[in-house]
Amino acid sequence: QVHLVESGGDLVQPGGSLRLSCAASGFTFSWYYMNWVRQAPGKGLEWVSGIYSEDSSTYYADSVKGRFTISRDNAKNTLFLQMSDLQPEDTALYYCSSDSLGISGRGTQVTVTP
Numbered sequence: 433q434v435h436l437v438e439s440g441g442d443l444v445q446p447g448g449s450l451r452l453s454c455a456a457s458g459f460t461f462s463w464y465y466m467n468w469v470r471q472a473p474g475k476g477l478e479w480v481s482g483i484y485s486e487d488s489s490t491y492y493a494d495s496v497k498g499r500f501t502i503s504r505d506n507a508k509n510t511l512f513l514q515m516s517d518l519q520p521e522d523t524a525l526y527y528c529s530s531d532s533l534g535i536s537g538r539g540t541q542v543t544v545t546p
Contacts, residue, residue, distance in 0.1 A: 434458035434535055436528050441540030448518050452540060454511040454528030461485075462506035464532055468513045470524035471539075480526070481513065496522075518544045 440452040452468070468480040481502040482491045490502050501514040511528050523544050529536035 434533060436530070436535060436537035438526060438528055438537045438540040441526060441542045443543045443545065444518055445546060446519055446544055448544070449514070449516040450518065450542060452513040452515065452526055452528075452542075454513075454537060456509045456511065456528075459530075459533060461504075461509040464530050466504065466511045467529045467531065468502060468511070468526060469529055469536070470522075470526045470542075472521075472524040475524075478524070483511070515542070518542070520544045 435457045437455045438452060440450060442450055444450055462485050465482060465484050467482045469477050470480050471477050478493065480493050480496055481500055483502045483504055485506060492500060499515065499517045503512045504510065522542060525539040525541055527536045527539045
């Protein structure tokens with residue numbers, strides 16, 4: 433079975449940092465472009481970042497550029513999102529996903545509050 437399991441979410445103060453992880457199983461992780469997306473309370477899904485496998489090319493939404501870094505470890509079937517200088521507007525449920533496979537995990541909650 434195909435699974436994505438996110439972890440690492442927490443409650444942090446503005447300016448803080450977190451590292452999210454997404455453990456993949458049931459498919460050949462290294463074959464696929466992967467995304468992080470988020471959903472803030474009462475809002476729709478927002479694409480955050482994506483990474484190719486072949487050359488590790490990375491892409492970011494303007495709202496997180498310069499503060500978030502996406503990476504992957506294909507040997508460990510894991511996707512990461514390093515988040516720094518977190519702000520209250522970053523509060524959301526964060527999901528990892530694969531568009532090609534049409535899958536996402538259940539998400540991990542990030543809450544940024546004074």
